[in-house]
Amino acid sequence: xxxxxxxxxxxxxxxxxxxxxxxxxxxxxxxxxxxxxxxxxxxxxxxxxxxxxxxxxxxxxxxxxxxxxxxxxxxxxxxxxxxxxxxxxxxxxxxxxxxxxxxxxxxxxxxxxxxxxxxxxxxxxxx
Numbered sequence: 001x002x003x004x005x006x007x008x009x010x011x012x013x014x015x016x017x018x019x020x021x022x023x024x025x026x027x028x029x030x031x032x033x034x035x036x037x038x039x040x041x042x043x044x045x046x047x048x049x050x051x052x053x054x055x056x057x058x059x060x061x062x063x064x065x066x067x068x069x070x071x072x073x074x075x076x077x078x079x080x081x082x083x084x085x086x087x088x089x090x091x092x093x094x095x096x097x098x099x100x101x102x103x104x105x106x107x108x109x110x111x112x113x114x115x116x117x118x119x120x121x122x123x124x125x126x127x
Contacts, residue, residue, distance in 0.1 A: 037106050039069045040081045041088035046126070048073070052111070055103065055122040056080060057096035064092040067099045096120075 037044045044053075049071040056068035058080060068080030075081075082090045083099070093099035100110065103124060112123040 036086075037103075038084045038086050038088075039071065039073070040078075040084055041086065042073070043086070044069075044071060049126070051126050053108065053124050055100070055124055056119060057093075057099060057122075058082070059096075060092075064094060065096055065099055066090050066092065067103070 042048070054070040056070075058066045058068050060066065066080070067083040069083055070081070073081060083103075084090050091099075091102070093102065100122065104110075107127050108124040109127050110122050111125045114121055114123070
């Protein structure tokens, strides 16, 4: 072995660290991306939602669901402001539970379930 050349195990160590580092960065990036929720194209942040939101599952005629979200916003002309992507396209869920699981995966948990005029609503808290 030449003087000043790195030992063999050093290059193996670097090769082993690179996938580990890339995996860690990927997990952090996906966590940041998955935590972004929009209501009618407006990003929900801690500054505009506070700690709680009210969720109303809205059953469509085709059997899918939209989620009406009340985060304290001023009302639009629509009866419900729904969960959307960043461009304002509404998400469709297979069931109300599918939608609630999506919210849970994005940092919200159900605190209280109650009915208002025979419509089930969910009070959710930021985790």
